[in-house]
Amino acid sequence: MNERRIYSFLGLAMKAGKIASGEFQVEHAVKAGKAALVIVTEDASENTRKKFGNMCEYYRTPICYFGNMEGLGKAIGKTFRASLAVTDENLAKAIAKQMNE
Numbered sequence: 001m002n003e004r005r006i007y008s009f010l011g012l013a014m015k016a017g018k019i020a021s022g023e024f025q026v027e028h029a030v031k032a033g034k035a036a037l038v039i040v041t042e043d044a045s046e047n048t049r050k051k052f053g054n055m056c057e058y059y060r061t062p063i064c065y066f067g068n069m070e071g072l073g074k075a076i077g078k079t080f081r082a083s084l085a086v087t088d089e090n091l092a093k094a095i096a097k098q099m100n101e
Contacts, residue, residue, distance in 0.1 A: 003067065006098045007075035009091060010039075010084070014076040018088035021076055026052070026085045030059050035085035036092035038063040041072050044082035052083055062092070064099055 013019045020029040029035040030052075040052050042065050049065070056063035066072075069080040076084065086092040 001099055001101055003071075006066065006095055007071060009095045009098065010072070010075040010086075011077070013086050013088060013091045013095075016088065016091070018086060018091055019076055019084055020087060021078060021081050021084040023048070023083060026083045027055065029085040029087055030055055030061050033059070034087045035059075035061050036089045037061075037086040037096055038083065039066050039072065039086070039095075040083045041065070041067050041069050041081070043068045048082050062096065064096065066099060 020026050026038060030038060038052055038056050038061055040049055052063060069082050073079050073081040086095060
């Protein structure tokens with residue numbers, strides 16, 4: 001898994017306007033069926049991990065646990081982020097592929 005490439009894909013997705021970040025926006029994207037991939041950081045609270053884990057299972061949205069809050073936020077030009085959703089199918093596939101390598 002190449003962390004730097006994943007972070008650069010996330011930065012690209014952000015520039016393209018294909019990222020929903022922050023708990024409320026991510027939840028909205030999942031429930032609206034717009035989230036192609038949800039990323040929750042490994043250092044997110046147990047409550048946050050459980051909430052998004054259950055939500056993504058229910059709405060059949062792919063989810064992965066990756067990185068830390070500081071790195072995720074920095075990748076998309078924001079402050080700390082515990083969760084984000086990629087709303088573009090192709091970018092989501094590219095990111096998931098990087099995570100599985």
